[in-house]
Amino acid sequence: MNRLSLYIRQSLQSIYSPQELKSLTRTICCDLLGVDAIDFFLGKDIHLSENKQKELETILKRLRNNEPIQYIRGYADFFGLMFSVAPGVLIPRPETEELVDLIIKENAGALRILDIGTGSGCIAITLAKKIPLATVSAWDISEEALAIARQNNSQLGTSVSFCREDIFDVIAKTEFYDIIVSNPPYITSLEKEEMDANVLDWEPELALFVPDDDPLYFYRSIGRFGMESLPLGGKIYFEINQAYGDKVSFLLKTIGYRDICVIKDLFGKDRIIKACK
Structure with missing residues (x-):
């Protein structure tokens, strides 16, 4: 290990696990400081200019303040695409990639798709790319x-139509959709103590939390909207809190959906629900 890598790891070892440090060190050196990847992986000694050293110290300070590396980079990887991110949007997660992958595998053609609670636009834009x-x-x-989502729309060359809309205040629409997808807020405040500081301190609460006394708040409203806006046979897809698979499934059944399926993620946790009108 070269001296630069050792310095980075020693500076951050009280905050991050060895596995996280390995990934962070590569990202800092190669992505943020512009170190040649071959030199990095060969463990060659790397000498930084004075400006680069200052840049490194700023990065380390931000990381010690629990700021996510994606916000420091200014982008996050999702489904092989680079999405601009900032503290105003949720950082795309691997579980959401699984949701998008399922939709792509099950659907094709001239579909009308609506993504509710789009954040960075990662779901909508990836679906536009892949379908x-x-x-x-x-x-x-x-x-x-929405400003960040529109920026990603332009940068990635898609033509998603973004609109400011509140699902709890939505006026009856004349538009109909073949697919509605949503990764709504689904974390209760009781779960906060289990969460890392880099999520709690930096990512938007608006995109994370639901009331403890009504954790199905968003699913109920979106599900009802779907019954009005999907044709017979139209589909709805949700990312869900692992603790509420059965409850969301029962809710959708009571609203009128059929062929309801709860799907586990790669870690074996209930994470996706799909249903048909």
């Missing part, structure tokens, strides 16, 4: 999130 004949729309209540 090229689809017409994709996306809603969010946050203007800050």
